[in-house]
Amino acid sequence: xxxxxxxEDDQVLRENTRDLLEVFGFECLVAQRGEAGLDLLEYIKxxxxxxxxxxxxxxxxxxxxxxxxxxxxxxIPFIFLTGKSATEDIAYGFAIGACAYIIKPFKIKxxxxxxxxxxxxxx
Amino acid sequence: MQADHQTISYGQYKFIIDNVxxxxxxxxxxxxxxFLNRSWERAMKYTVEDSLRTxxxxxxxxxxxxxNYQLFLPLMDGSKAYCSHEIRYLSKDxxxxxxxxxxxxxxxxxxxxxxxxxxxxxxxxxxxxxxxxALLSNNILDIVAVHEIDGTYKYISPSIFSAxxxxxxxxxxxxxxxxxxxxxxxxxxxxxxNLIRSKVGEGENVTFRFVTKSGGYTWLEVVPKLIINDLGxxxxxxxxxxxxxxxxxxxxxxxxSSQKERELNQLKSSFINMASHEFRxxxxxxxxxxxxxxxxxxxxxxxxKPTKKHINHIYHEIDRLNSLIDDVLIxxxxxxxxxxxxxxxxxxxxxxxxxxxxxxxxxxDNRKSTLTIKGNPRQIKxxxxxxKQVLYNLLTNAFKYSVGKKPPQVxxxxxPNEIKISVRDFGIGIxxxxxxxxxxAFFRASNAGQVKGNGLGMFITNKFIExxxxxxxxxxxKGNGTEFVVSFPQ
Numbered sequence: 166x167x168x169x170x171x172x173e174d175d176q177v178l179r180e181n182t183r184d185l186l187e188v189f190g191f192e193c194l195v196a197q198r199g200e201a202g203l204d205l206l207e208y209i210k211x212x213x214x215x216x217x218x219x220x221x222x223x224x225x226x227x228x229x230x231x232x233x234x235x236x237x238x239x240x241i242p243f244i245f246l247t248g249k250s251a252t253e254d255i256a257y258g259f260a261i262g263a264c265a266y267i268i269k270p271f272k273i274k275x276x277x278x279x280x281x282x283x284x285x286x287x288x
Numbered sequence: 289m290q291a292d293h294q295t296i297s298y299g300q301y302k303f304i305i306d307n308v309x310x311x312x313x314x315x316x317x318x319x320x321x322x323f324l325n326r327s328w329e330r331a332m333k334y335t336v337e338d339s340l341r342t343x344x345x346x347x348x349x350x351x352x353x354x355x356n357y358q359l360f361l362p363l364m365d366g367s368k369a370y371c372s373h374e375i376r377y378l379s380k381d382x383x384x385x386x387x388x389x390x391x392x393x394x395x396x397x398x399x400x401x402x403x404x405x406x407x408x409x410x411x412x413x414x415x416x417x418x419x420x421x422a423l424l425s426n427n428i429l430d431i432v433a434v435h436e437i438d439g440t441y442k443y444i445s446p447s448i449f450s451a452x453x454x455x456x457x458x459x460x461x462x463x464x465x466x467x468x469x470x471x472x473x474x475x476x477x478x479x480x481x482n483l484i485r486s487k488v489g490e491g492e493n494v495t496f497r498f499v500t501k502s503g504g505y506t507w508l509e510v511v512p513k514l515i516i517n518d519l520g521x522x523x524x525x526x527x528x529x530x531x532x533x534x535x536x537x538x539x540x541x542x543x544x545s546s547q548k549e550r551e552l553n554q555l556k557s558s559f560i561n562m563a564s565h566e567f568r569x570x571x572x573x574x575x576x577x578x579x580x581x582x583x584x585x586x587x588x589x590x591x592x593k594p595t596k597k598h599i600n601h602i603y604h605e606i607d608r609l610n611s612l613i614d615d616v617l618i619x620x621x622x623x624x625x626x627x628x629x630x631x632x633x634x635x636x637x638x639x640x641x642x643x644x645x646x647x648x649x650x651x652x653d654n655r656k657s658t659l660t661i662k663g664n665p666r667q668i669k670x671x672x673x674x675x676k677q678v679l680y681n682l683l684t685n686a687f688k689y690s691v692g693k694k695p696p697q698v699x700x701x702x703x704p705n706e707i708k709i710s711v712r713d714f715g716i717g718i719x720x721x722x723x724x725x726x727x728x729a730f731f732r733a734s735n736a737g738q739v740k741g742n743g744l745g746m747f748i749t750n751k752f753i754e755x756x757x758x759x760x761x762x763x764x765x766k767g768n769g770t771e772f773v774v775s776f777p778q
Binding site for chain 1: 564565566567568569571572573574575576577579580583606610613614617628673
């Protein structure tokens with residue numbers, strides 16, 4: 166089963182998104198903050214990470230940059246899921262290594278499409 | 289020399305005397321003219337013949353008769369060998385003639401006074417000039433000053449008093465640097481040095497604070513002019529200064545208000561930015577919750593029509609709120625002039641086709657628009673992102689305001705100098721008297737009725753076209769439809 170890590174500070178959105186992703190057959194781990202997500206990554210290497218940008222503590226960009234420092238996590242596909250919609254924000258997201266940038270509110274189908282496009286294909 | 293004198297005839301003397309500018313006169317002891325040259329006639333308009341043997345005081349200005357008597361006294365009582373003064377005469381035409389009088393006593397061999405002799409010089413023009421200068425320097429608000437090369441005041445006009453409270457005497461002999469506010473002194477010294485070095489006649493204006501007698505300061509704007517002698521050396525300078533306190537205050541006020549406005553705008557921008565992003569998370573929650581509700585409904589096999597209808601309404605309103613957030617964010621960017629516009633070559637036909645497909649796919653009535661291409665299609669130089677937004681807005685409106693009518697028509701025309709995009713619909717049209725306002729933010733036409741919109745679409749469209757150096761015009765007839773034509777010179 167494909168394991169995802171969802172980092173989102175809003176509890177309701179975090180749970181809704183997890184529930185929806187599970188309906189689509191993904192196992193979804195969740196973290197409330199960037200720092201918590203990084204702690205989790207020490208023990209578990211998910212197939213893909215979904216992360217909000219505006220969060221207390223480490224924001225999504227900082228979280229991704231921390232992930233990049235660790236060779237064991239750097240290559241995990243990373244999707245930003247955020248309300249920040251300015252072109253420069255999107256460009257920055259891609260520049261630091263995201264493979265997709267989805268703006269809230271989002272349709273679960275769009276998120277699932279992005280996940281399936283980017284998860285490593287297993288033979 | 290002696291021989292020359294002897295050879296000059298009486299006629300020659302008379303010619304010379306009559307042709308000197310000054311009036312040469314003689315009077316007897318009673319003050320009657322006994323001799324006048326022809327200059328008298330030129331200045332006074334009386335003939336010499338008529339004037340001789342008449343008393344000179346008959347020709348004085350009535351107000352100056354007593355003064356003239358007083359001025360003559362020292363001469364008459366022998367305390368002075370000559371008298372020299374300025375006095376007013378009245379010409380035959382009753383014009384005031386200012387005369388500079390130079391007179392000596394005439395005595396006979398016994399030493400008895402037999403009259404006077406001297407010259408009268410017409411100084412009316414000179415007096416008028418002096419009066420004019422006095423009038424100017426006493427009444428103009430500008431301060432005129434003459435300085436030594438080191439800045440020492442040699443002359444200053446009386447207007448210095450009303451401007452600074454100083455009398456002219458307080459400044460004469462002192463350096464103008466003594467009166468510059470310490471904060472401005474270094475700048476003024478540097479300015480002065482550069483000005484003197486430049487040897488260019490007129491310097492640029494300079495403003496500084498002049499310390500007034502009361503200890504405060506007043507803002508002066510100074511226009512300097514160098515005095516350069518025949519050898520090309522700077523020997524001093526003339527300055528004309530003006531009090532600009534009101535202007536400076538207005539400038540300061542303007543700076544403060546524009547700073548305040550900038551701060552408020554920044555605050556507004558950050559608020560719009562923050563609020564818009566903060567709206568997106570609750571919307572995402574509504575969206576995801578709704579998707580979960582939908583999933584649970586379909587699992588429970590409860591697909592009743594009303595439930596589906598309401599779910600669709602909620603989805604639709606999420607989309608509407610989301611596009612409002614997008615438009616408000618774009619409007620904020622337009623207002624803060626931070627819209628980024630690239631200028632690249634791309635295929636306009638492809639972009640128009642894909643925009644048409646996207647917008648057609650969202651139409652519940654499945655209407656399909658027609659696309660006509662005129663001329664030889666070529667790439668356009670513009671910003672593809674902004675252009676896509678323009679097309680989306682025009683096409684969305686064309687469909688939205690023509691429900692139940694025939695579908696919109698799109699025409700792309702390529703001419704050598706221009707590329708035009710026309711979007712024509714057959715809908716409700718725009719009332720004639722409202723046409724001017726359609727590019728204004730938050731404006732909605734009075735006949736828009738139940739058609740949903742936020743009034744930002746055409747504002748954004750117009751601005752995005754403007755930013756790309758394009759032009760948009762429209763023709764509309766209420767009830768018949770509207771045609772928007774966007775053109776880009778290439």
